[in-house]
Amino acid sequence: MTALESLSFTVEPGVTGLVGANGAGKSTLIKILLGLLPPSGGQAQVLGLDIAAQGSQIRERVGFMPEYDTLPPDVSATEFVVHMARMSGLPATAARERAADVLRHVGLYEERYRPIGGYSTGMKQKVKLAQALVHDPQLVFLDEPTNGLDPNGRDEMLGLIRRIGAEFGISVLVTSHLLGELERVCDHVVIIDGGKLLRSQAVEAFTQxxxxxxxxxxxxxxxxxxxxxxxxxxxxxxxxxxxxxxxxxxxxxxxxxxxxxxxxxxxxxxxxxxxxxxxxxx
Incomplete structure (x- = not known):
């Protein structure tokens, strides 16, 4: 199966939306950019680093929020986010401080010591976002961050994404099949279909x-x-x-x-x- 075919585009700083129907190749592209999945052909760079030879350096500088629920149910949000900070190379004290900061930013500070297994879907999404931000990355990949959320949860998550780009100065590549959501938060949109590029353009140009x-x-x-x-x-x-x-x-x-x-x-x-x-x- 060909997941991506002759796909070529450039992502600039800011918030970029990667749009496509389910199965269009969005998650495959992110895994390739993270160095987790080798491409059968072609080249790519993330923050100037080659995905084929410098995957570990890319993952030091990039945060990743996966689409699916991959969280351990029997540990607290604080334990998990601190662990992910340590995995990214932060010393123990700095990891605890950063974990407390990001959990406050995503709205989980009061619930941070509860086991994740008792969290709602919206709270779990916030934990995944917090661990993506804890090591202060230059770029974050957010794969379907509003997946499974109710309308209020979606609005809250979209607000957090706007803050990441505007206040934290972190560039964002966010995937979604919900076009209206990306229109609200993105500076630039890349549309793919069947692994091929349909259009890459500033949101202003789309919404003239x-x-x-x-x-x-x-x-x-x-x-x-x-x-x-x-x-x-x-x-x-x-x-x-x-x-x-x-x-x-x-x-x-x-x-x-x-x-x-x-x-x-x-x-x-x-x-x-x-x-x-x-x-x-x-």
């Missing part, structure tokens, strides 16, 4: 403004839509919003006049933006 207006009124949006349609405006309902094609500057005036004429309360009128998911589907 479209030629449509998103209009929201307090109520009677159907009436506004019919009125604008009768006056030659291209409009379509989308939930509680109206999506209106911008023909020219007069479109704004027609919307304003229609809202006034019907006595409606205008909540929002803004230029709509593309989503990464639209580009991926195309």
């Amino acid at each position: 403004t479209s030629g449509q207006l998103l209009v929201e009124v307090e109520d009677r949006s159907d009436d506004l839509g019919r009125l604008l349609f009768d006056r030659g405006v291209a409009v379509r309902p989308e939930g509680r919003f109206l999506m209106i094609d911008i023909a020219d500057e007069k479109t704004y005036d027609q919307i304003r006049d229609g809202v006034v004429e019907l006595g409606l309360a205008l909540i929002r009128m803004e230029q709509a933006r593309h989503h990464i998911e639209e580009v991926f589907q195309q």
